[in-house]
Amino acid sequence: MGHDATLNAGDIARLADVGRAAVSNWRRRYDDFPQPVGGTAASPLFSLPEVEDWLRRNGKSYEMSLGDRAWQRLRAAGDDLRLGDLVACAGAFLLYLRRDPGGWKAVTRSQEPAKRLHQAAAAATADLPVPVDWSLVDIRLYRLLADLAAEQGPADAFELLCERYVEAHSRRLSVTRADHAELMARLAGAHPSPRSRAEPAEGSAEPAEGSAEVAGDPAGGPATVFDPACGVGALLLPFTGARVLGQESGETAALLAAVRLLLRGLRADLVAGDSLRQDGFPDLRADVVVCDPPFNERAWGHEELTGDPRWEYGLPPRGESELAWVQHCLARVRPGGLVAILMPAAAASRRPGKRIRGNLLRGGALRAVLTLAAGGPDLWLLRRPEPGERPPSQVLMLDASDGLTGVEAAWRAFAADPEGEPPAPGRAVRIIDLLDDEVDLSPARHRRPPDEPDAVAEFGRVRERFADAAASLTGALPGVAPPGQARELPTTTIGELVRAGIVTIHPGPPKMTTDAGEVPVLTAADVVAGGPPSGRAPAGAGHVVLAAGDVVATVATGDGAARVVAEPGAVLGPQLHLYRLDRDRLDPDFLAGHLRHAGASAARPYSGVSRVDARRVRVPLLSLAEQRAYGRAFRELLALEDRLRATAALGERLVRLGFDGLAGGHLRPEG
Structure with missing residues (x-):
């Protein structure tokens, strides 16, 4: 150029x-x-x-x-x-x-x-x-x-x-959402496979003994994990202790994925090529297969693969390439192994695929269908049946379009007791009831019906709480007003404050187990929601311990959250930075307000920024008294934001309960 x-x-x-x-x-x-x-x-x-x-x-x-x-x-x-x-x-x-x-x-x-x-x-x-x-x-x-x-x-x-x-290249690349990738890894680790059963690809080295540890699953996880459409490796990255294998049709993407995995220290074996037409691991029987395949592909090889032995549950129709990927994944997992595959919402109900969906249910392979977001994708969880194993009688249905909370608990409960009833929002549906003329597996059609007395009481409680919350908003207006005359303040950067010894920055660990241990952990979600530390980690060296008056901010810009620590003793979690201040020269709420502003600004659609470089954040040069006045105003705005978030959540819940109640017959219009 x-x-x-x-x-x-x-x-x-x-x-x-x-x-x-x-x-x-x-x-x-x-x-x-x-x-x-x-x-x-x-x-x-x-x-x-x-x-x-x-x-x-x-x-x-x-x-x-x-x-x-x-x-x-x-x-x-x-x-x-x-x-x-x-x-x-x-x-x-x-x-x-x-x-x-x-x-x-x-x-x-x-x-x-x-x-x-x-x-x-x-x-x-x-x-x-x-x-x-x-x-x-x-x-x-x-x-x-x-x-x-x-x-x-x-x-x-x-x-x-x-x-x-x-x-x-956001319009050309399809990358799995981070929260979906993390959920799939946790669900795959929730039902660990015996390490001794893993069978590597022909010519590959055996996995090392005792090395199968999945991030976030202290009980241990699969020894071998395979992704036949691995893209740039997003679904394989969480399996830090497993041997990971992947295939990707594009050579560039395969190379990017291999580099990402190897730089993170994973034992990775990747090949380039179309998995359906040029299977790079024909003899593989992995413990777990994860996949986010390309959707709605008509030129996937229907004609040349008509007699392929992978189509154990039926020849996929030309317009149902996703069902070809489902069966390919099942063919590459060992008996008793788990498949977690993202699917378009329409794949649960399209008429050409009903025969294969029925066969997956009858054969006991399909174990759960989980809607992860409104309009999809759905997550299908499948398990390759053991030889001679009696098929289960129920399948888990779960609509998590309102949020992923409860998904993992419902799957764990169902995996432990497939004949029982999982906790809400999951529902165990009898397979025989699904084998009708449509074989519709859309979770929205199989939501758990509300218990009438409980639903009526819940609606009343939520309506009362919403009314109180909405009424309290008028008294939460911040003490902020237009100035008599606008002025342009001199500024500095946080990087300069660090060099002057006024601020010390401590990054959180890149990874941490936050679901078991005796040490409380402040997570990024806690900072966003303004809640207390919700994580737990084992005791050990290297933790950054929080002190009262520290400022903690999220690294990613999606939420742009920053808070002042009130209660000391917890440790800093991943995706967070801690700012320890000389409080005789810098007010914590003042700094938190500017960090919050920088993160929120970077998250706006036009900004094109994916994360905040904190050292470049600009801070006005003010006296400590002026900083505290600004800090008080920032604190009031943050309190209002928390109230608005809580009120909005109550409002959404009230609307959902109202629709369910009116349509279900246990509520009626007033008057």
Whole structure:
């Protein structure tokens, strides 16, 4: 392109710490704003040096982190069609750094660093599923990536690049939602498989004894986990102690997934190729199979796979590719092993697939259908029957479109007692009642009917609580008013406050078991909701213990939450940062308010930001007395936000109970 690096509008907004709308205004209002040097009319690209020069000339403060600078130079190394290959090459280099840091130091001192690098890196990463084109990136960019790895660690450095890549290609890439991936991992670990039964793929090494530990499941988990449509590895990442295997049709995605997994220390074996047409693990019998397959594909191989032995429950219709993926997953799991696969909501009721759905029920393979969000996807949980095993008589139905709370408890209870009744919101439905002309497995059609007396009493209680909560809102208005005259305050950054010794930042651990132990853990969800510590972790070294007056903020921008710690003693959980202040110079509520604002601003749709760089957050320079006045106002706003959230939740519950009651006949209109 003739430029060292380029940025889109979202990148400029992140660089200048403004909203994307501000960048659009600059382009309209300032004739000297840089002209696009590439991209399209809808998504133009601008020269990084030109943008930096314009920001300086117009007094716009900015700060580009090392990660953003590496990303921009990586993106400038080729066109957008090769961006995935460039990111994969960068990831492979980071894997080389992790495996052979001394080799990189020797390369940098050699006469021909580029040639030596290509040879050494290729040898250190020979186990990757796709050969790496090391010439895609020049030696200067490799040095920049090495600096980023030294600052953040190779794994976190690559996660940053992957985040930027997914953001840049959000319309082309399909990535499993993080909460869905985590739920699938927990459900897969909730019914552990005996390690001795795992059968590896032909020619693969046996898994190490005693190494099957699934994150979040202290009882232990599967020894082998397989994802036949692994994308960039999202579903395999949580299985930190298992041997993971994956296949992905795209070579670039397979390479990205392999690098992500290997950088996290997982024992990973991935291949590139179409799993349905070119099965890379024909002899595999894994303990667990997880899958988020492509939906609504008609060209999945219906004609050439007509007589395939995997179609144990019937030949999938041409328009039901998802049922081909279901049976492929069942064919690659051992008897008694679990399959967790995401499905479009329509797959539960489409007429062409009713015969296969019926056969899955009759054969005892389909164990649960869980709706995870309004409109889908659904999560199907299947278990390959043991030889001679008597099929169960019930299947679990659960509509979690209002929230995932209770899903895990319902599945655990049902898995332990398939003939019993699981806790709400789950419902055990008799299989014989589903084998009608439709074989409709939509959980919304099989919700647990409310008990009339309990439902009437619940409606009354919720209505009364909602009325009280709504009435209290008028007294919760914050003490905030327009100033007599607007003033522009001088500011500094949190990074400068750290350098001045006023603030110390402590990051939370990247991973932590938070469902068992004697130590209370403050989680990201607790900070968002404003509740007490809900996690529990084993005692041990390395915990960051909270003190009264500390400020804790979420790392991701989806909620933009920040709170002042009132009760000491808990420890800091993952996805959180702790800010310990010199309270004689900085007010905690004042800082929490600005962190809250920065996180919420970055989460807006136009911002294009996936996480907050806390050191770049700007804070006004005020006296301590003024800080405390602002802090009090921030605290009142936060209290109002908590009340609004609680009132909205009560209102939604009241509406749902009202509809259920009127339609079910145990409520009637007043008057």
